[in-house]
């Protein structure tokens with residue numbers, strides 16, 4: 001990616017594997033440079049991150065109480 | 080508000096050995112330690128309490144019966160995820176939930192052209208803390224959007240982005256290659272983002 005100019009497509013393909021990649025590493029400098037000058041890339045990446053966060057926030061659930069009894073009953077063993 | 084992914088430690092080697100030998104108390108402890116992981120994963124995949132409960136029970140019935148085959152070559156949690164994943168997929172096939180889901184390949188990835196349209200400005204998403212924007216309308220939207228994804232894409236998204244498993248582990252759980260995991264994840268993220276876009280920009 002050294003000689004070719006970075007395009008939005010490159011940003012997306014690179015970042016998407018690791019949304020929180022450290023963009024200050026030398027390898028990412030050209031990508032960071034593109035993002036800094038490209039409001040659409042900034043907005044798009046932000047919306048992808050928010051999509052993931054929403055699904056991390058909701059739902060939060062726990063196993064119903066007494067599940068273990070039902071499992072033991074299915075297995076026909078005594079607890 | 081914490082967005083951190085919960086970590087699930089591996090079971091104690093001694094506990095696992097006793098459970099393998101058929102010790103019911105050890106098995107019960109294994110269930111207690113991992114029932115939330117299994118139930119919550121199943122619920123995130125099927126979005127239904129009854130189905131998640133059934134999946135939880137079936138998964139531990141399988142664990143009990145197959146535990147002596149667990150050979151420690153993979154992590155216990157990886158093995159457990161592969162069992163619950165199979166149960167989720169089987170249940171989905173049975174109820175044909177996937178009939179409602181779209182063909183994901185018809186959803187174009189962004190930037191399939193080299194750069195964004197020059198005159199297109201991507202609208203910004205709301206910046207309020209995300210736990211504050213959460214209401215029943217958004218919850219419905221999140222449920223509906225993820226259920227439109229074919230279940231194999233949905234499961235990749237949940238394992239990678241929600242449960243925080245690595246691409247390598249996800250590949251192992253689903254018996255896929257790492258590039259296949261990455262490509263599904265990319266499409267799943269883009270698809271979900273499109274589904275939420277209107278709501279999050281209005």
Ligand SMILES: [Zn+2]
Nearest residue numbers: 007008038041
């Ligand atoms: Zn760009």
